Amino acid sequence: MNRLNYSVASLVLVLAGGCSDEPRGIGGDTSDTVQTDTLTGDGEGDSADTEVVQLAPNACNATRACSIGQCRSGVCVVDPPGTTASYLTNPAGNVPTTDWPDLACVDHTSAAPVQTTTATLYGAVSRFGKGRKTLNIHVDVLLADGFDPTECQSKPTAEARQTCYRTFGTPIGSALSVPANPANVPTECEEHEECPLGYQCFDPNELGGSCQEQFGIYEVQDVPLDTPLILRSYATDNQSQWHDTWVFNVVLHADAVVEGRVQYDAQMVSEGQWILTSNSVGLPDIAPENGAIGGRIRDCGDTRKTSWPVSNARLGLATPGRAFVYFNDLEDDTVPLIDRDSTDIIGRFAALDVPAGWNQIAGSARVDGQVVTIGATPVYVAPSMLSIVSWPGTRPYWRQR
Secondary structure, eight states: OOSSOOOHHHHHHHTSSOOOSSOOOSOSOOOSEEEEEOOOSSOOOOGGGEEEEEOOTTBOBTTBOOSSSEEETTEEEOOOSTTOOOOBEETTTTEEOSOOOOOTTTTOOOOOOSSOOEEEEEEEEEEESSOSOBOSEEEEEEEOTTOOGGGGGGSSSHHHHHHHHHHOSOOSEEEEOBOOOOSOOOSOBSSGGGSOTTEEEEOTTTTOBEEEEOBOEEEEEEEESSSOEEEEEEESSSGGGEEOEEEEEEOOOGGGOBTTEEEOOEEEEEHHHHHHHHHTTTOOOOOTTEEEEEEEEEOOOBTTBOOOBBSSOEEEESSOOSEEEEEOSOTTSOOEETTOOSOOTTOEEEEEEEESEEEEEEEEEEETTEEEEEEEEEEEEOTTOEEEEOEEOOOOOOSOO
């Protein structure tokens, strides 16, 4: 089902088997446990080889129905509200359309290639919401296959856990974000695309917008293509003003490479935005032992089209947090709305106060009159950290290249 090959125990806790998208009743076996082969060597799966593992609270499968919502790719998800339709938004200008999303890639296995070419990965260290310039941000690129930092949670102090999470695994490469220093900066602008990488166009509707520096940029050489990756980012200056941020489900597609280079932006979130996202919808601050998940729902896309945002999708977690929140339709003024219960036209969402550890996020959308799954993806949550995951599509549109 999944692109990533995590340990058996980690996935069983979340999935515990497959699930159809047909509505399920309350009858049948609703056991909260599942037996799994412990891989002792004989492969027979007899009583000596099995152990009982408790299911995640909101996980579902063929024998465990949902008490609320429907089973969508192994997670109970409440249907999108009312009769809302899930349309695509053209990311060039964030223009809503009446086109249905392409979901052909949903829940399809996509194994990493045995051999792969490489390219130079570059991008901005973007920022969720407002905050400081993202300079001196450390960025690691890690292989997703086999990545499991669960051992970090057993460290005795918060500082030791943070150090473990920041150093776990062997990066393919690392970089420190620096100022862009472009050769030319336009004196006026009307769109972000007119500004160099690392700059944004401010006040374009006034007498004339100006390109202003907002983000540091980074570059890592010899990064494998068409291979699931994770980007890990943390501040080296003013650390109290930032939260460590990981981006999951990153794939650099070979057909997106231009002159040996391919763009994928890393991410950070400021302390101010971390607090604002909860408080704006009347929720308390996120507990220090918990984290948050954010991202966008994008359709599959292909070599002809990037993965466009999907509106009016609704999400669920195998191990729920305090709440999901959804946002307004403004890219540059991101504010969660207390009365919104599905993704905006830009496909954004956040899950707040989520327990640390492996989780599984899934969702549904209303397409051409039918409620359908948009698939599921695993994601790891660490204390006081933002985990970003966008799916099912892995071809984001970049405003600046």
